Amino acid sequence: GIGLVEIAMAWFTNPDRFKGMVEVFGIENLNAAKSSGKGVLLVGAHFSTLEMGGFLYPQGEIDATYRAHDNPLFDAIMYNGRMRNVEGVFNRKNIRQAMRSLKAGRVLWYAPDQDYGPRNSVYAPFFGVPAATITATSRFAKFNGSAIVFYSHYRNADNSGYHIHFSEALKGYPTGDDIEDATIINSHMETAIRRQPDQYLWLHKRFKTQAAGKSARPYNDKKLKSKS
Template identity: 40%
Template sequence: MSRPVFRAALLAPRYWLTWFGFVLWWLITQLLPYRLQMFLGRLVGRLVGRLAKRRTAIAQRNLELCFPNLNEKEQAALLCRHMEAIGIGMFELGIAWFWPRWRLEKLVTYEGLEHVIQAEKDGVGVLLMGMHFTHLDCGGIFSTLALRLDGSYRQHANPVYDWIQRSSRERFNRDNMVIERRDVRTMVRQLKKGRAIWYAPDQDYGAGHSIFVPFFGVNAATITATSQLARMGKAKVIPFTCLRKPEGGYIYKVSPPLIDFPSGDVEADTLQINHVVEQAVLQAPEQYLWVHRRFKTRPEGEQDLYEQAGIAPGKRQ
């Protein structure tokens, strides 16, 4: 996929409101101190929790399903912290896209980069396995600051948003390739070349290419592509987490490569992936993206878990 190219058509009047929004967003993230942005993010998150009732209800349902050991008061407190994390994530997205390298480097502490660096030295491809936390793009931009890697990508419908998104994500890693997430052939080719690819397999992408394995004890449609890509690309799967610290800033931690993966047993491999995600989520459950309908796809004949809770079906997420 070629690099994003600015076109005069992006300045058409129908995009002026988009440009205004991005200029305002840029000014906020550049001028306000980090701690003030985190404080404002918590306030925005509380407001979102009151206004975005359906999304809040989805998050509440997910927490009920995944943490049945928590009582009602504990679940409510976790939901409140999660909505605050959603608000903070709006500011963190601007930080990830617009801050210069020197400011970003002050925010992050790295652990375990040697696992990816060693694979590169050995000429072995890497699926750098991330997860959908509320500050997803912070994890992505911190990856590009420290590592040479390609990224998976989903094109945005608004061409201005798409151009800014791609340009911002690629600005620190000029030799990378952005791969459309369904382009398996290109992913495999890059892995065989010994490249690392950022990859997140932890959302519900429907029944196609998925099997049902437990996620926090609930059967969840989980894609099997992780083991397939690792097998076809002769690559290692190396998980990483990027978590916001209570005092501010982020800890970016790379784990050792998964052992004996792929194993040849697709179900066991897919279950292992969900287990890795679970262990990451438990470190900071409020920071995980619970507003996604992780259990929207159900086995044949099983009732929709969200409709059971009175949540109406929505558009594809």
């Protein structure tokens, strides 16, 4: 669908073509966060407009983390496409490189809304359901005192353009409690998703990993299917 068209646009076309098609909200929040010189962790979510989010980012000078694709050829295409729009693309497992980016006072895009399993995760509510949530977000913030700003991007309902949003920097974060920190992140994710829930990539199976005593395969749970 349109998401595939947008991937092609983001990886292969000139962003200047879209300058008049984008409304930006809260850019002052990003600028205020950058002024500290301690780097900004730009927290995003996996919307269907994901590739356009980097493509339309208005400030330049941004790094990003990503999950390498299992297919080496597609991974190379994806990497090169994303490198057109950002200055550095780091494998999400390369923590040192990400930390160097923040230490240099740069903006680092990072999306903690996927289920990476129980290791280095805690269970925190996400739309009222416990979800395995990685703790790296608070670790990044604590490492260099970097500000946390949420970045969300949406396609207009009539497909006429896009609107992108930068939240105010989180205050009092991290708290020192992993579950509380994860709950804060998930709550802000919910706020971003509620603006345009149809554009969120629910197919990522956010609830795949379950706590002890819960269904190990919730998406195959007969009870859940009977309610749908």
